[in-house]
Amino acid sequence: MIQILIIDDQALVRTGLRHILDRSNEITKIAEATSGEAALQRCRKYRPDVILLSVNLPGLTGFEITRKLKRIHPDVGIIVLAVHAKPPYPSRLLDAGASGYLTRDCEANELIQAIRVVAGGQRYIGSEAAKQLALTMLSGNKDSPFENLSAREMEVMLKITDGRRIPDIASLMCLSPKTISTYKYRILGKLGARSEVELVRLAMRYGLVETT
DSSP: OEEEEEEOSOHHHHHHHHHHHTTOTTEEEEEEESSHHHHHHHHHHHOOSEEEEESOOSSSOHHHHHHHHHHHOTTOEEEEEESOOOTTHHHHHHHHTOSEEEETTSOHHHHHHHHHHHHTTOOEEOHHHHHHHHHHHGGGOOOSGGGGSOHHHHHHHHHHHTTOOHHHHHHHHTOOHHHHHHHHHHHHHHHTOSSHHHHHHHHHHTTSSOOO
């Protein structure tokens, strides 16, 4: 049996995923978590074969959770379930250690297939994510300016656009406020943004931050 850990903060989504997993005789859900911190605890306790991970969780970013889960359980396969496949999310999360990337509008059969593939030690990239990854590789195409950010810069950027203050970000990432400030101005420079407000607007434009 392929043992699954579901990580999502929305009860309705978790119920839907359980319903899909129940269709397969070879897959069983062993645990759930509603936050990154809880996910780390569940991963240590249950040692799942595959993790279904939502990237829109409170607290830790999807990049941080992915890296920490892989440090705890290097053999686990992590399938990211995201709202969209816009760059640079797919490539950054795969670089962080994810084994699969699907958008939430994928078919149930594709999710089951992805779990089988990832449990077998291979990668599975949904069609939309695969298309975006291919486009970014063609002739060095970088339609999104966020492709220029490193994984760590992406983490800092997402925390800034989430409204977190420099000292809070420093505490969460175990870095000094001075280091975070350096990251912030490096990010603004790479993106051509003059302020945090412009940074948020740019992130909204490229779908990295949800509009309200």
